Amino acid sequence: MSGRVNSLVGVARTRSLAPTGVVLVAGVLIVVIYGQQYTGSVFVLAACYAIVTAGMAVQIGFSQQIAFSQSVFMGVGAYGVAMLNTHFNMSVLVATPIVMVGAAIAALVLGSVVTRASGLALAVATLMLPLIAVGYVSNTGFLGGPVGAPLTGQLWPSSSTTTSLVGGGVVTVAFLAIVVFVCSRILTSDIGLELFVLGVDERTAAAMGVRTPRRKLELFVLGCVFAALGGAAYAGTQQFVPETLIDPTAELALLIMLFIGGRRSVVGAVVGALVIQYLQGASNWVSVNILVVEGLLLTVVLLVDPEGLAGIAHTVTGWLRARYGDRLQRRREPAVAPEEVSALEPIVLKVEPPIAGRGFSANGAGPEAPLLECRSVSKEYGGLSVLDDVSLVLPDRGLFGLCGPNGAGKSTLLNVIGGSVPPSRGQVLLDGDDITRTPPHERFYLGISRTFQAVHLIKGRTVLDNVAVACLASHKSSILTRIGRSRLDQAREQAAETLKDLGMRHMQDREVSSLTLENQRLVELARALAPRPRLLLLDEPASGLSEQQRYRLADLLHAIGELTCVLLVEHDLDLVAQVSQRIFVLSSGRLVFDGGPDDFRASPVVNSLLVGL
Amino acid sequence: MKFGNLLIAGLVTGSIYAVFAVCVSVWYRVSNILNLAVGDFAMVGALGVDYVYRVKGLPLPVAIITTLAVVGVFAYAYDRVVLRLAQDGPRPMEGIVVTFFFTFALSFFIDGVAKMLFGTDVHAAPALWNGQALTWASLHFERAGLLVLGCAIIIGGAFWLYIRYTLGGKALEACGENVIGARIAGIDTRRYRWLIFVATAVIAAIFGIVESPITGYTYLSGATISLTGFLAAAYGGFRKPGRALLAGLFIGVLEALLGGYVSAEYGDTVLYAILAALVLAWPRGLGFESAVSG
Numbered sequence: 046m047s048g049r050v051n052s053l054v055g056v057a058r059t060r061s062l063a064p065t066g067v068v069l070v071a072g073v074l075i076v077v078i079y080g081q082q083y084t085g086s087v088f089v090l091a092a093c094y095a096i097v098t099a100g101m102a103v104q105i106g107f108s109q110q111i112a113f114s115q116s117v118f119m120g121v122g123a124y125g126v127a128m129l130n131t132h133f134n135m136s137v138l139v140a141t142p143i144v145m146v147g148a149a150i151a152a153l154v155l156g157s158v159v160t161r162a163s164g165l166a167l168a169v170a171t172l173m174l175p176l177i178a179v180g181y182v183s184n185t186g187f188l189g190g191p192v193g194a195p196l197t198g199q200l201w202p203s204s205s206t207t208t209s210l211v212g213g214g215v216v217t218v219a220f221l222a223i224v225v226f227v228c229s230r231i232l233t234s235d236i237g238l239e240l241f242v243l244g245v246d247e248r249t250a251a252a253m254g255v256r257t258p259r260r261k262l263e264l265f266v267l268g269c270v271f272a273a274l275g276g277a278a279y280a281g282t283q284q285f286v287p288e289t290l291i292d293p294t295a296e297l298a299l300l301i302m303l304f305i306g307g308r309r310s311v312v313g314a315v316v317g318a319l320v321i322q323y324l325q326g327a328s329n330w331v332s333v334n335i336l337v338v339e340g341l342l343l344t345v346v347l348l349v350d351p352e353g354l355a356g357i358a359h360t361v362t363g364w365l366r367a368r369y370g371d372r373l374q375r376r377r378e379p380a381v382a383p384e385e386v387s388a389l390e391p392i393v394l395k396v397e398p399p400i401a402g403r404g405f406s407a408n409g410a411g412p413e414a415p416l417l418e419c420r421s422v423s424k425e426y427g428g429l430s431v432l433d434d435v436s437l438v439l440p441d442r443g444l445f446g447l448c449g450p451n452g453a454g455k456s457t458l459l460n461v462i463g464g465s466v467p468p469s470r471g472q473v474l475l476d477g478d479d480i481t482r483t484p485p486h487e488r489f490y491l492g493i494s495r496t497f498q499a500v501h502l503i504k505g506r507t508v509l510d511n512v513a514v515a516c517l518a519s520h521k522s523s524i525l526t527r528i529g530r531s532r533l534d535q536a537r538e539q540a541a542e543t544l545k546d547l548g549m550r551h552m553q554d555r556e557v558s559s560l561t562l563e564n565q566r567l568v569e570l571a572r573a574l575a576p577r578p579r580l581l582l583l584d585e586p587a588s589g590l591s592e593q594q595r596y597r598l599a600d601l602l603h604a605i606g607e608l609t610c611v612l613l614v615e616h617d618l619d620l621v622a623q624v625s626q627r628i629f630v631l632s633s634g635r636l637v638f639d640g641g642p643d644d645f646r647a648s649p650v651v652n653s654l655l656v657g658l
Numbered sequence: 659m660k661f662g663n664l665l666i667a668g669l670v671t672g673s674i675y676a677v678f679a680v681c682v683s684v685w686y687r688v689s690n691i692l693n694l695a696v697g698d699f700a701m702v703g704a705l706g707v708d709y710v711y712r713v714k715g716l717p718l719p720v721a722i723i724t725t726l727a728v729v730g731v732f733a734y735a736y737d738r739v740v741l742r743l744a745q746d747g748p749r750p751m752e753g754i755v756v757t758f759f760f761t762f763a764l765s766f767f768i769d770g771v772a773k774m775l776f777g778t779d780v781h782a783a784p785a786l787w788n789g790q791a792l793t794w795a796s797l798h799f800e801r802a803g804l805l806v807l808g809c810a811i812i813i814g815g816a817f818w819l820y821i822r823y824t825l826g827g828k829a830l831e832a833c834g835e836n837v838i839g840a841r842i843a844g845i846d847t848r849r850y851r852w853l854i855f856v857a858t859a860v861i862a863a864i865f866g867i868v869e870s871p872i873t874g875y876t877y878l879s880g881a882t883i884s885l886t887g888f889l890a891a892a893y894g895g896f897r898k899p900g901r902a903l904l905a906g907l908f909i910g911v912l913e914a915l916l917g918g919y920v921s922a923e924y925g926d927t928v929l930y931a932i933l934a935a936l937v938l939a940w941p942r943g944l945g946f947e948s949a950v951s952g
Contacts, residue, residue, distance in 0.1 A: 109754065111754065158938060159934075159938060161938060162937060162938055162941055163941075165892070165896075166937050166938070166941040169889065169892045169934075169937050170934045170937040170938050171934075172885075172889070173930040173931065173933055173934035174934075176885075176926070176927075176930040177927050177930045177931055177934075180923075180924065180926045180927035180930070181924070181927055184923040184924060293881075293885070294881070297762070297881075300759075300762070301766075304755070304759055308755075333773075334770050334773070334774060335770070336766045336767070336769045336770030336773065337766075337767055337770030337771055337774070338770070339763075339766050339770075340763045340764065340765070340766030340767030340768075340769075340770060341763075341767060343759065343762070343763035343766070344740055344760060344763040344764070344767070347744075347751075347755055347759055347760065347763070348740065348743050348744060351751050351753075351755040351756075
């Protein structure tokens, strides 16, 4: 599972060029050789669908933004081309880019509304689109109603049937190759890593600086534009737009293609489209009973591997490589010893020399000026007051403890500072600037970094990639600009350096869920540290750790406190008193204690509240 | 009295949506799987009874019992084979593949088999309560509609009482909240999964039998029913059968009123637009926040 997902986001440029090349060469050959036969015409139809499913692999499979908008935008592309062709006598090849621009604008408008929703809300809201569209089209005579809309033009107009068939097929294959290239590049670039995190957990993504609203909108537009392109190719090659192209069944058919092929794989999505299209014509019995066949096939494929045919192919090639490739490789380089197998051993924290001075930016105003200030922050949920008039000031260096009984509002305060929870009243200031309304991903770039109470690592990815997520710094770029130049390698380098500083280099290639809890917590710490934050928010980093592990963590925290400002939420009072220079205690949302570790140990308030004396 | 009659029609369709929504959300609560094949079980109920009764010429009670038995056994077998392979192995699958796609494939499969067996024409189970529509003042009550409404109230109420007041209902709630926790507490989550799956399949089939004289079914009708049930369940927050019931009624009434007052052709279009707007305006209130992840 893990290795498979990792291999989808490769490093090498060839991973996007190879599938594109295969699609282009094989596609053109099939069209030229079989263009006038049944095989060729099915192939061209499948290629139209593959253009759509390749975009879905990025949007739905990989980034897990489940929006049911593809069949509608396929309809936008197809009907758009048909209308421009019949009413304005425009050639299909000219109409296609015009329709795509129109689709992009429509998707941008629609997307800016619907992508505010996440998860299931997004799915249900967009599920209405095919329902609305089919109701509209079947009652609109202009579009041909239930009958459909015929075209007079062709994708490749020619008086000779052969030329127009082959030409149309080649153009469709070229469209498909472009789409495959763009999609593969997105998945193998730094944005691919961002999108993967976005798909797993939107909140973590935002805390790691991923600009989630923008990425979601971009994904939606991408899916819609490719769907429109597929629709345009469909109209141009089939010369007819049936009403069934946009109804909910069409959307389901597209989903079947995607999931049989492999939801996270661009090539898989293309293969899925081919398999379904060829199945329909495989035999008379199959085409009559296609529903049974599709239902069985989907069930069996998903049972064998939830990643579809792409996943199965990956397992098989992995097995072949293990079986035969190993032998070949060993013959070639016999001396290579297996790399450090001792990964399960407890790590040695190598914090000296500390991570010092490499970007932890100093506060320009001098050590006296506050870095962070909370002014009378209050938070209520319904009538329930969780934070009540909390004010605190943190300078730019040092470690500060935040204690309190369960439900005192510690995590809420951390969330308010991190930006994932807006306060009901009060202000949060960083360097004297009001950031109360600043979204979490922007706060990340202002230098606020955090860990979570429960470990929020990205399963299925290596330690290195988990840390690299925080080093991408791609908030200013769009998905498309990243196709040209990926920063993934630089981000991984920076991540590797942080891991080296923390003495964790030996585990960088391991998948995170195979690590011990201690190491998972350390990876999370490394991820929060890697961008060299000015303010580090740690939510119970020691929970679940043994005493010995806590000692090591304390040493590490101490070293980090020398470099930057840390706000540490923790239940272990000894640990807090040992590492903090100042401690805040919350009780029922109010700040009841604020002082040094010695006062903290002696304070009757603290003792009665936290120790039970 | 146009409004009154529209309201009655709306309540009848709404109660159909409501029952399917309850079936979807109760099972989702146990298994964290959305049953997208629930409408297909209804379709099999209606067309199955029609097939055994009209085509094979067996008595109506025999037809009903046979059909329900076939649906129940099939649902049980499906759970034992497919869902067990998917979920009860050493590495249970999770995420959208399980949440949507196994039942989605099941829906295709059932439709395909129904096409083989029952053909492509519109059929319906025979009406269970024959006679003229009942009239009171200027309101018309179709008998089949009243039957549907009555069944909806009984089934919805029974589920509500079961979850609210019995230990079994509490255990059922626990299954979906936290599978491991429920197992530690001694609740057999797998047993609840097949039990509720079979129960909702049979209920859906009963509803198909009762309702089909009103609309008539083809082998493809199941998808539409599942869709409306899914939508109503969604507006009930997927885990709350009571709210799913209300949402179903609300959608039915809204649909009838839009069809009657706004536009017969574009009524549904407006309905779906309103529903989409509701999700976007109020996702938290409708309970979408915690529903499905990854």
